Amino acid sequence: xxxRIDPSNSLPIYAxxxxxxxxxxxxxxxxxxxxxxxxxDLAATLRINRNTAAKxxxxxxxxxxxxxxQGQGSVVAEGGTRWSWEERRRRLVVSLDRTLxxxxxxxxxxxxxxxxxxxxxxxTTRRPRAGDKA
Amino acid sequence: xxxRIDPSNSLPIYAxxxxxxxxxxxxxxxxxxxxxxxxxDLAATLRINRNTAAKxxxxxxxxxxxxxxQGQGSVVAEGGTRWSWEERRRRLVVSLDRTLxxxxxxxxxxxxxxxxxxxxxxxTTRRPRAGDKA
Amino acid sequence: xxxRIDPSNSLPIYAxxxxxxxxxxxxxxxxxxxxxxxxxDLAATLRINRNTAAKxxxxxxxxxxxxxxQGQGSVVAEGGTRWSWEERRRRLVVSLDRTLxxxxxxxxxxxxxxxxxxxxxxxTTRRPRAGDKA
Amino acid sequence: xxxRIDPSNSLPIYAxxxxxxxxxxxxxxxxxxxxxxxxxDLAATLRINRNTAAKxxxxxxxxxxxxxxQGQGSVVAEGGTRWSWEERRRRLVVSLDRTLxxxxxxxxxxxxxxxxxxxxxxxTTRRPRAGDKA
DNA sequence: GTGGTCTAGACCACG
DNA sequence: GTGGTCTAGACCACG
Numbered sequence: 355x356x357x358r359i360d361p362s363n364s365l366p367i368y369a370x371x372x373x374x375x376x377x378x379x380x381x382x383x384x385x386x387x388x389x390x391x392x393x394x395d396l397a398a399t400l401r402i403n404r405n406t407a408a409k410x411x412x413x414x415x416x417x418x419x420x421x422x423x424q425g426q427g428s429v430v431a432e433g434g435t436r437w438s439w440e441e442r443r444r445r446l447v448v449s450l451d452r453t454l455x456x457x458x459x460x461x462x463x464x465x466x467x468x469x470x471x472x473x474x475x476x477x478t479t480r481r482p483r484a485g486d487k488a
Numbered sequence: 489x490x491x492r493i494d495p496s497n498s499l500p501i502y503a504x505x506x507x508x509x510x511x512x513x514x515x516x517x518x519x520x521x522x523x524x525x526x527x528x529d530l531a532a533t534l535r536i537n538r539n540t541a542a543k544x545x546x547x548x549x550x551x552x553x554x555x556x557x558q559g560q561g562s563v564v565a566e567g568g569t570r571w572s573w574e575e576r577r578r579r580l581v582v583s584l585d586r587t588l589x590x591x592x593x594x595x596x597x598x599x600x601x602x603x604x605x606x607x608x609x610x611x612t613t614r615r616p617r618a619g620d621k622a
Numbered sequence: 623x624x625x626r627i628d629p630s631n632s633l634p635i636y637a638x639x640x641x642x643x644x645x646x647x648x649x650x651x652x653x654x655x656x657x658x659x660x661x662x663d664l665a666a667t668l669r670i671n672r673n674t675a676a677k678x679x680x681x682x683x684x685x686x687x688x689x690x691x692q693g694q695g696s697v698v699a700e701g702g703t704r705w706s707w708e709e710r711r712r713r714l715v716v717s718l719d720r721t722l723x724x725x726x727x728x729x730x731x732x733x734x735x736x737x738x739x740x741x742x743x744x745x746t747t748r749r750p751r752a753g754d755k756a
Numbered sequence: 757x758x759x760r761i762d763p764s765n766s767l768p769i770y771a772x773x774x775x776x777x778x779x780x781x782x783x784x785x786x787x788x789x790x791x792x793x794x795x796x797d798l799a800a801t802l803r804i805n806r807n808t809a810a811k812x813x814x815x816x817x818x819x820x821x822x823x824x825x826q827g828q829g830s831v832v833a834e835g836g837t838r839w840s841w842e843e844r845r846r847r848l849v850v851s852l853d854r855t856l857x858x859x860x861x862x863x864x865x866x867x868x869x870x871x872x873x874x875x876x877x878x879x880t881t882r883r884p885r886a887g888d889k890a
Numbered sequence: 891g892t893g894g895t896c897t898a899g900a901c902c903a904c905g
Numbered sequence: 906g907t908g909g910t911c912t913a914g915a916c917c918a919c920g
Contacts, residue, residue: 366910377585380592392892403912408893416684419593421764425892425919431764435595438706442594446601449587450608455507456583458514459553460576461567464609467580471605474584475598496689496699500904537905634895645853648860660907671897676908687861693904693907703863710862714869717855718876723775724851726782727821728844729835732877735848739873742852743866768919805920895917902910 355390359400367402371410372417379419379430381478386432390420489524493534501536505544510553513564515612520566524554623658627668635670639678640685647687647698649746654700658688757792761802769804773812774819781821781832783880788834792822 357374359367378384390411391399397407411428414420421431435442457467491508493501512518525533531541545562548554555565571579591601625642627635646652658679659667665675679696682688689699703710725735759776761769780786793801799809813830816822823833839847859869 368910373589376593377589380589393894394892404893405913406911409910411893417593422766422893423763424769426763427892433595435593436705436709437594438709441704441706442596443604446587446591446594446596446604447608449590450601450605451511451612452507453580453583453587454605454608454612455511455514457580459510459551460571460580462576462580464613467584468602468605468609470577470580471584471588471602474581474588475602478585478588479598495691495694498690501692502904540905543904636895641857644861645857648857662907672908673898674896677895679908685861690908695907701863703861705862710864711872714855714859714862714864714872715876717858718869718873719779719880720775721848721851721855722873722876722880723779723782725848727778727819728839728848730844730848732881735852736870736873736877738845738848739852739856739870742849742856743870746853746856747866770919808920811919892919893917894919895915897915898913900910900912902908904907904909 355384355396357396357400359402367400368406368410368413371396371400371407372413375410375414376417376419384430386430388430390428390430392427489518489530491530491534493536502540502543502547505530505534505536505541506547506551509544509548510551513553518564520564522564524562524564526561623652623664625664625668627670635668635674636678636681639664639668639675640681643678643682644685644687652698654698656698658696658698660695757786757798759798759802761804770808770812770815773798773802773804773809774815777812777816778819778821786832788832790832792830792832794829 355375355378357371359370361367363370365373375384375390384390390396393404393407393411396402396411397404400407411420411422415422415428415431418431418434418436420428422428437445454464454467457464462470489509489512491505493504495501497504499507509518509524518524524530527538527541527545530536530545531538534541545554545556549556549562552565552570554562556562588598588601591598596604623643623646625639627638631638633641643652643658652658658664661672661675661679664670664679665672668675679688679690683690683696683699686699686702686704688696690696705713722732722735725732730738757777757780759773761772763769765772767775777786777792786792792798795806795809795813798804798813799806802809813822813824817824817830820833820838822830824830856866856869859866864872
């Protein structure tokens, strides 16, 4: 699992880990059932404190992204969101609105935002091949 | 300028001000050249610390959203983004990718994300009419 | 806020705090909007580490029981659960089944469990009086 | 004896075994005098560590659920709780109160809790018939 | 080996 | 003043 901590990033270290793991899961570089490094290994690799690594994993578990098994490390969880459809929609709309505000300040017109979104979908959800799990 | 501070929001107050001013500019409730309240007035209206209001304005200026003319208060800056098209595109893609990662974890399929984005564009870019509150 | 840590309890300290605060909210000894002690105060009073107290408050916030405001301590949150009705029902059934298993081992018949439950409801949801918020 | 270990459950394996055996006894799928597998067999079947299985049986014995006769394996103990009525009532009330606290936070009203409890009693105390799997 | 808890103590952001 | 982050390091539970 290839993570990079940027100490100049104002985002806390544990949040950088959380975001990057979520991104790896979202782009299917990590799939349900895949093992992730132990907290100790991750901490050593990233040269961060064990507690910081543990906090990231705990948040990922609370978010349903990882599952931790009895002294056997963590794996990527199966899906199955715990939120109502309304709640999920509400959360995504917050994210979309934030993006639209940014687009306006970047002077990128709405149609172009839609076009770029479709681009990114095409790029990030790349074709599963034979043998890949859907 | 109608801003609302949510004390239970984990986002710092100054950042809430920044985001909301940007949103008002983005939805054209505030337009280039429009005056915004003085730091002192804003602090009094929102009942926040004057330093907090000052920090927000300072960030908005750094972002090119406001312009402060010595002793004459601040106004919404003319557009004229300072970044290249490539840089602007790059920044929006970061935001879109973040949204797509979230959509994946919320188990909202890409087509639905596009549909919701188009919804939000329709809703948020509706031209404010005379009498509308900012 | 009167909490008691039992060092001989196998439940971690932070979880004892969480449970007791939840109980105080459930029996309306703490109501939405009420302030709770600062993390530093709580830690000093209970003679536990600040980090341990912070962890308890963070979990309570994640659970929607507390809201933390900008450097101004925490207050009891307004209601508004974030889970679907199915999820909420599922969680309560887990708790009820656990109770029924325990009742069986205590050789307390089901009808008596229902009777005791009704007793506890009567005792713990004591009459709101005029002026009390519903 | 049909037990299922869920490795993603945060409850330790030995506790899962304890809870499930208690549940089987509670729903009368296991009755006083019934033999349970040896520690060695249980460990092999569930593919868990032999020490883990031993710890579960030891706790079940301490709780008066199993009885081990030297060299003859373990059987489900006769009822005959060792506690006074007051003590047994006190323990169940702890469990009921915990459930009521949870119901409050799930915003499930007390009457609904009673209704759900009655449902669960109806469902869980249905007498197992010949041919039913334990 | 694995993760979880707790402490002591530093330092920072916010207001 | 408030809470949040991070480290170093100890000790424990689980298997």
